[in-house]
Amino acid sequence: MNRAFLFIIGIFCVYTIIPTLVVRLFGIGVYKKGTAGRGIALTFDDGPDPQYTPLLLDLLKQHKIRATFFVLGSKAEKYPKLIARMHEEGHLVGLHNYVHWANALMTPQKVRLQLNHSVNVIESIIGEKPVYYRPPWGIINVFDFLLMKRFRVILWSIIVGDWRSYGGKRRIKRKLLSKLGDGAIIVLHDSGQTLGANHDAPTFMLEALHEFIVKTLSKGYSFLRVDERMSLDERFDYVKLSMKKRIFVYLWFKWDKLFHVLFGVKPVDPENPLLFYRVRPYHGKTILLSDGEKIVSGDRVIELHFNNEMLFRMAIGSHSIVHLAVQIIRSVKEVLPHTVKISNDVHYSNIKAIYGITMIHRGANQLGFTLTNLPRGWFSYVTSLYLKVLLYTIHPKGKTRLKVKSDALTPKVLAISIQELKKRHLNGLMKT
CATH class of the missing domain: 3.20.20.370 (Glycoside hydrolase/deacetylase)
Structure with missing residues (x-):
């Protein structure tokens, strides 16, 4: 050449x-x-x-x-x-x-x-x-x-x-x-x-x-x-991101997509990809759910993951973390019925519950989820660090938000039994 x-x-x-x-x-x-x-x-x-x-x-x-x-x-x-x-x-x-x-x-x-x-x-x-x-x-x-x-x-x-x-x-x-x-x-x-x-x-x-x-x-x-x-x-003047944060957000979303590929994470509803999932054995302490069911180590669960890019779009149009939580609850309520369809799949007949970890959990109990603290330890520390980085990424004032009421930024385990899920959200599936 x-x-x-x-x-x-x-x-x-x-x-x-x-x-x-x-x-x-x-x-x-x-x-x-x-x-x-x-x-x-x-x-x-x-x-x-x-x-x-x-x-x-x-x-x-x-x-x-x-x-x-x-x-x-x-x-x-x-x-x-x-x-x-x-x-x-x-x-x-x-x-x-x-x-x-x-x-x-x-x-x-x-x-x-x-x-x-x-x-x-x-x-x-x-x-x-x-x-x-x-x-x-x-x-x-x-x-x-x-x-x-x-x-x-x-x-x-x-x-x-x-x-x-x-x-x-x-x-x-x-x-x-x-x-x-x-x-x-x-x-x-x-x-x-x-x-x-x-x-x-x-x-x-x-x-x-x-x-x-x-x-x-x-x-x-x-x-x-x-x-x-x-x-x-x-x-919304505050949504004008600096070049540093724009690059950080871009790289974070690329990592998100790579994670989905590496771990076989799929959208719950392809037409509204707010939530992603994978089916896996639960590993952790026993969780007592509000309807009396228990999740014990080894039980098969549907593990939920948010679409962080969609969360980001919601966050930068939100006035506060409370406003963001309200939007998330409304959107999750639209998608949850589709998890009933997944649980009805013959390949997943032995699934016990739906499970996830998040720091944005306000109002989750309205949807039937039981909230528990993540047991202390290295996993809790790493998860908390990861979710704080995520909050910095998706929230337009992420850096400031991490300093305000930082003690409230504690990851929670959200879980709902399959029976409770069907009881609360089966009608939503029929409407779709």
Whole structure:
């Protein structure tokens, strides 16, 4: 490999690979997920399309949902009535370049010319200058950081490959529901004309989207435009994390996912992955439960684990640890019925109870759990240290919170017998 080739690779890394990794991994200078409240944002790229965009607008109107469209300037020029309709029906119109080229393959001047042309086209149609911008494929070059003074760069937290037809609507819907979480920014595509896309792919996207919207609304989520989603976050100034904590949070969540893989931890409800579980023998002192059952060493239990990324999203939208606890109780109550389904599995017929350890346990007894102190010893010490690091991670004022009433930050064992679980939560399973 000669020096000239290495030099070209190095330049390309500096020009686009490193900047793209910086914004994709750490979110520097871009917006990719909401941090306060449950509202989620639907965004659509690559349009407008004369066949599919009208159907999409009809669907959004049917459900009284406002969304965000990142349009191509060349298509806006060709189909101005669709852009006008988007604006008139309350949707946000943003930019997606003039044509669908990656910024990595263009000079800084070419990128600016594309954007300026697109801004002029859209402003001439709706009377407003678009300021929200999503670069194609989420790829930027190093000079695009200068654009951030003029545009709000929007990426995403959920992408499901809806530009492909394989798997039909079922694949798209399953992926959307499995990845859904508070503050999600979802990217979908209302055109199949982009390089690498299937022409009929939006047909399946629209079918999946209709069913996804119905299911998501039933779970208590709301839909917001990107600017509304950002405005909601800005009301919570304290959620603006330092770079140090942002990196720490990112690494922690990566460790979380690795833990799930290493120990075979699975979601209780794939469509609402707040709780994860694994089945294992219980090791510890005997626990006397409120209904008279006992858990003794060797009993098989369902061990529960929180989805710490979802906890983080809840926490940074919470005013206090009490508010966070209320949200957790409400959310856990939605998921618990699915543990009944797990306990009914023939492979798990000898499970005695559900078991977990947490420091956020306020109100757990309302759900039927028995709370006991973790026996003192090295395991208690390590668990307490781990959970304090977790609290630092998920709580926006984690460092301060660890200093306030630190004596109250004691891990508790939560447990409920299978019989009590079915008694309290079987009806919730039937409703789902």
